[in-house]
Amino acid sequence: MPILPMPAQNPALVDLGQALFFDKLLSGNRDISCATCHDPLSHGTDGLSLAVGTGGTGLGPTRTLGPGRQFVPRNAPTMLNQGLRPFYLFWDGRVSGFGAGPFSHPPEVVIPPVPNILAAQAMLPVLNRREMRGDSGDLDVFGNPNELARLRDSQYADVWRAIMTRLLAIPDYGVKFGAAFPGTPAAALGFQHASTAIAAFLMERFTRYNSPFDRYLHRDDAALTAEAKQGALLFFGRLPCAQCHNGPLLGAERFANVGVPQLGPGVGKGAPLDLGRAEVIAQEIPSPGPNFYRFAFRPPPLRNVELTAPYMHDGAYPTLEAVVRHYNDVPTALRTYDVTQLDPALRGMYHGDQATITDVLATLEWPFRTSLNLTDGERSDLVAFLKSLTDPAARDLSGLTPASVPSGLPVRE
Known part of the structure; x- marks a missing residue:
């Protein structure tokens, strides 16, 4: 089944979302961004079996745990094509829903109204202590107390508010939020606005589905190799x-x-x-x-x-x-x-x-x-079909990474 084109996103939202996605200011210890585990240079993931959250060092497959830290218990999924809005997100489907919601969510959290499931998902990693928020008693990269980690887990709304306080204290973010949400006073901005911007960035910049298989669905019979076609017959047929x-x-x-x-x-x-x-x-x-x-x-x-x-x-x-x-x-x-x-x-x-x-x-x-x-040849054909699902434009996403972010924190280190 072919995929319809992704609607164009508001450029001001995309600009704000890009800055937020790469800014470590969203993490309690100011040491990890969304892009750390969903790195464009690793095709929207991190190349690790289990993700390494706050306290870790390095990027991509060479990232390592910090002292006293534990691995995130699951693999970091790619952000490629997450903007196509599946009904479920996360490996366990803890966030789900159609269109503009409402969306299901973990019982300990109430997600405010957001325009799509990707924005709903983006509300949660900043609350996770192992991923982004940190542990009580943590000091940030400047040696200052981590005020997000001091809050109780039940105070999730206060965590969101504290992140917005950080963001809106930076003049450049004030300008970007004003451009993205021109009718919303600064006092009314919440983290749901930040997550909406992050979702717009992901939908605009991480959507890649012009693969040989998709071209084949659009009647380009030469788009697939003979091996990929045999693999597709197995995939959609007897297997x-x-x-x-x-x-x-x-x-x-x-x-x-x-x-x-x-x-x-x-x-x-x-x-x-x-x-x-x-x-x-x-x-x-x-x-x-x-x-x-x-x-x-x-x-x-x-x-x-x-x-x-x-x-x-x-x-x-x-x-x-x-x-x-x-x-x-x-x-x-x-x-x-x-x-x-x-x-x-x-x-x-x-x-x-x-x-x-x-x-x-x-x-x-x-x-x-x-x-x-399966014979050796059939297994090879299946792999050929899976590789036919690659959009060539997804191979190099390095252009998505900005040179800097409004907080001044390093984008890559």
Whole structure:
């Protein structure tokens, strides 16, 4: 299914959103921006299995944890084509909704009205202590107390207000907010206005879907190689791929347990495991049942997937070839997972004990409970098809990074 053109965004909103996206002023310790984990030079992600939040050093695949810090429990998804507005965002779908909302959100937070789901999503990372906000007692990069971290988690609205106080104290941001929201007095500006601008920037500048596959859908029969066509026939034909990766986004509209190896510090009550969608459902539905969406995650959209390794919700696989091998025989792949695929810092965080493997396999999607029996040639054809989803314009996003931001904090270091 072809994708319709992205509507042009208000240039003043885009300009403000670009500055905010790259400005570390939004983080408690003034040491991390949205772009740190969603770096244009890494195609809108960070090239890491698990993201490294506040306190870390470096950028991209070489970024490392700071003293006393923990990995973010999930892989940082690419920002490419997130502006196409899938119904669900985040790996567990904790934010969802159509059009201008209303949008579902974590029960501990109430998201104010925003124009689209991407703006709703952008309200949350600044609240997360491990990602951007920091821990109580932290000092920022100038040695000053982190006032955002001192607030209780229940004071999320105060965190948003404190960030706006920082931003509006800078004259250049006052000008940019005034241009983006000309009818809104400064006293009425909230972080929802900042998130709306960030969303406009992402929609305008991170949308890339003129791939060979899309050109093929527009009747350019020569756009795909013979191998990619064979891979597409497998993907949309006898294999179960399209059960999850369908529609114009080729994914993002449901949840599935596909037997991904468990890796990392874990999330919520399931820690050190990551139960995925089950954690969200347990908060929404009293007594949902022990296996309801257990280990299920949102299948990501696949356009430009070639550029956004490593793969899966925890970055368990470094290449598309490794992903296809996993799907070819999920039970075997899970039982024989090779931790040397991981960065050495993560290998001790792999949960490969028999009890965990049995737990994951108990709710595995039915099509993957037995081998798909793919030949080497068929696996190669599938990879060729996945690579045909790459828009050439997505290969170099370096032009999206500004030389500076209004706070004066470094953009890249």
